[in-house]
Amino acid sequence: MQLFFWILIFIVTFCIMEFMAWFIHKHVMHGFLWNLHEDHHHKKHDSWFEKNDWFFVFFASISATFKILHGELNLWWALPISAGIFAYGVAYFVVHDIFIHQRFKWLRKADSKYARGVRRAHKIHHKHLGKEKGENFGMLIVPLKYFK
Secondary structure, rough: OOHHHHHHHHHHHHHHHHHHHHHHHHHHHHOOHHHHHHHHHHHOOOOOOHHHHHHHHHHHHHHHHHHHHHHHHOOHHHHHHHHHHHHHHHHHHHHHHHHOOOOOOOOOOOHHHHHHHHHHHHHHOOOOOOOOOOOOOOOOOOOOOHHH
């Protein structure tokens, strides 16, 4: 029975992270921490790294905290939360940083209805270069209107 709850907590955490990515992007990245996110929209630097990458560190530290809680306090439910956050981070990195922004030269030839929809939705988001109109979708769940 504990395995069932472990898997359930993992899946629910992963899904909550999709909402959190949208919420934080809209209200924090395009809000009071725009100074960290701005270089993601305006490439005014020659570095491979962006100030925007600090958001990765933030989410990774939350995942690590739950892993520590699991190890130190023997909280069995903290491990699937940590794993769910970590798995979402990996999925986000693959879809956003590798597939969409091509920070690595992988997945360049991916061409499916889903791939075109995700790219189209993200391109529409990036046409707004300023802090305003920070509305975004999750990285994995994209409205159907973008799948043509």
